[in-house]
Amino acid sequence: xxxxxxxxxxxxxxxxxxxAGIAHDPRQHGEAFDNRALPLRDGNRSTQAKRDHVMSCxxxxxxxxxxxxxxxxxxxxxxxxxxxxxxRGDVWWPNARFEIVTQPFRRLLSGNALPTDHPTGSFxxxxxxxxxxxxxxxxxxxxxxxxxxLPLEPRVAAQPSCLPxxxxxxxxxxxxxxxxLDTFGNDALAHEVQDRCGGHPERTGLYHxxxxxxxxxxxxxxxxxxxxxxxxxxxxxxxDRDGRELTNADLDECHSRVGRVVWDGREVEMYHYVLxxxxxYTVGCFRGSPVRxxxxxxxxxxxxxxxxxxxxxxxxxxxxxx
Numbered sequence: 001x002x003x004x005x006x007x008x009x010x011x012x013x014x015x016x017x018x019x020a021g022i023a024h025d026p027r028q029h030g031e032a033f034d035n036r037a038l039p040l041r042d043g044n045r046s047t048q049a050k051r052d053h054v055m056s057c058x059x060x061x062x063x064x065x066x067x068x069x070x071x072x073x074x075x076x077x078x079x080x081x082x083x084x085x086x087x088r089g090d091v092w093w094p095n096a097r098f099e100i101v102t103q104p105f106r107r108l109l110s111g112n113a114l115p116t117d118h119p120t121g122s123f124x125x126x127x128x129x130x131x132x133x134x135x136x137x138x139x140x141x142x143x144x145x146x147x148x149x150l151p152l153e154p155r156v157a158a159q160p161s162c163l164p165x166x167x168x169x170x171x172x173x174x175x176x177x178x179x180x181l182d183t184f185g186n187d188a189l190a191h192e193v194q195d196r197c198g199g200h201p202e203r204t205g206l207y208h209x210x211x212x213x214x215x216x217x218x219x220x221x222x223x224x225x226x227x228x229x230x231x232x233x234x235x236x237x238x239x240d241r242d243g244r245e246l247t248n249a250d251l252d253e254c255h256s257r258v259g260r261v262v263w264d265g266r267e268v269e270m271y272h273y274v275l276x277x278x279x280x281y282t283v284g285c286f287r288g289s290p291v292r293x294x295x296x297x298x299x300x301x302x303x304x305x306x307x308x309x310x311x312x313x314x315x316x317x318x319x320x321x322x
Contacts (some may be wrong), residue, residue: 003162004144004285010150012212015125015150017246023052023303029049030181032244032245032246032247032277032278033245033247033277033278034124035080035081035082035277036080036081036082036083037078037079037080038078038080038081038190038277039077039078039081039208039278039279040074040075040076040077040078040079040187040279041053041187041279042186042187042190042191043185043186043299044187044279044280045181045185047059047162049160049253049254049284049285051248051251051252051253051284052248052280052285053280053284054163054164054179054180054181054255054280054284054285055160055163055208055253055254055284055285056162056163056165056179056181057162057163057164057165058164058165058181058185059179060185061183061185062185063183064093064182064184064185065101066135066183066184066188066191066192067134067135067181067182067183067189067191067192067193068134068135068136069101069133069134070083070134070191071084071134071191071193073085073190074190074191075236079187084190084193085130085131085134086120086131086193086194086195086196087121087122087123087129087131087137087193087194087195087196087200088121088122088126088129088131089119089120089121089122089123089168089195090119090121091114091119091120091121091141092123093115093119093120093141094116094117095110095112095114096112096114096115096116096117096141096174097108097111097112097114097116097174098111098112098172098173098174101162102152102264102313103104103152104152104229105151105152105153106149106150106151106152107149107150107151107228107232108145108148108149108154108253109147109148109150109170110146110148111145111146111174112144112146112174113143113144113146113172113174113175113206113207113209113301114143114175114197115173115174115175115197115207115215116173116174116175117171117215117216117217118197118215118216119141119195119197120141120195120197120199120207120275121194121195121199121200123137123139123141123200123201124137124139124140124166125137125138125142125193131193134190135139135192135193136215137193137200137201138293139200139201139202139203139204139205140201140205141201141207142201142204142205142206144204144205144206146170146174148170148230148291148293150228150230150231150232151231151232151282151288152232152264153232154231154232154233154271154288154289155288155289156233156271156288156291157172157231157286157287157288157289160180160285160286160287161252161285161286161288161289161290162285163179163283163284163286163313164179165178165179165181165183165284166178166202167208167230167293168226168230168282168283168286168290169227169228169229169230169283170227170228171213171216171226171227171235172207172217172218172223172225172226173207173209173216173217173245174206175199175208175213175216176206176208176209177208177209177227177229177235177282177283178202178208178210179208179280179282179283180210180211180279180280180281180282182210185211186193186211187279188211188276189210189279189281190279192210193208193255196211196215197214197215197216198210198212198213199213199215204310209282210281210282211256211275211281211282212238212275212276212277212282219237219275220222220237220238220239221234221237221242222237222239222240222242222306223237223239223240223241223259223260223261223262224236224237225262226275229273229283229288230286230288230290230291230293231286231287231288231289231290231291232279232288232291233256233271233272233273233287233288234261234270234272234273235271235272235273235274235275235282235283236274236275237274238271238274238275238276238277239262239274240259241259241286245277246274246276247276248276248278250274251274251276252287253284253285254280254283254284254285254286255273255274255276255280255283255284255285255288256271256272256273256274256283256284256287257271257272257274258270258271258272259272260319261263271288282318300320
């Protein structure tokens with residue numbers, strides 16, 4: 001018998017009301033960062049695995065599209081998340097669905113790529129929205145049928161592999177995760193304008209995050225599993241089991257670490273990715289062998305090439321469908 005678990009989520013209303021993770025004073029909580037001066041690491045991309053960088057499959061960013069102006073929250077080597085504008089709107093998606101099914105040797109993630117636990121902004125961005133002066137995103141949000149098979153027990157590959165410019169993982173509320181780069185090769189979370197929960201749609205309508213999503217259920221819990229990278233490894237919150245906020249100094253070149261976490265109901269010592277408030281925020285490179293998808297976006301494959309990240313493979317079962 002397959003063991004099947006439906007992921008049901010509720011919105012953490014207190015986080016939304018207070019803007020937790022956006023206008024948070026670390027001095028009151030002993031945390032590692034001040035949201036008024038987060039490190040800005042534009043250009044920190046590489047063709048090799050490197051701490052504080054995105055190992056990017058794409059190398060040519062000369063035809064970027066996105067933000068058309070520089071926000072006044074950008075201050076040289078830092079950016080102020082408490083001053084950054086967000087796309088207006090409070091749009092709920094009652095048809096949002098996401099399910100995780102554990103099968104022998106593999107894990108099935110399925111849904112429609114809409115957030116199950118929080119509202120989105122109103123997209124396309126309205127002309128009278130202050131966000132339009134910086135990033136007039138013309139894309140609407142669309143449901144996308146998702147069916148992804150991941151290895152149940154992921155393994156570390158012989159070499160890290162690069163990240164494409166599309167989906168690199170799926171979060172626990174069904175939302176796609178992209179890497180930290182915008183289409184100009186800069187820090188997407190700092191330059192592009194997202195909604196108050198940290199998401200926005202790309203040109204096909206796929207709603208996605210580039211960084212630590214402030215409204216995701218359980219985002220401030222200790223060492224909690226909140227998503228899966230496409231190599232099958234878990235993505236965990238940015239706090240260790242003692243409640244200490246983690247930084248890049250605690251992580252390896254892929255933005256990961258080996259530590260004790262809960263995995264499939266068991267406490268184990270294993271490799272896993274970590275969400276942080278420090279660039280590259282989520283995943284810096286794939287440390288396992290990522291599955292191929294039909295929606296990885298431009299630049300997929302070895303640097304300068306195509307066809308998916310090196311070492312990519314599809315586990316047994318049907319192909320991913322969008």
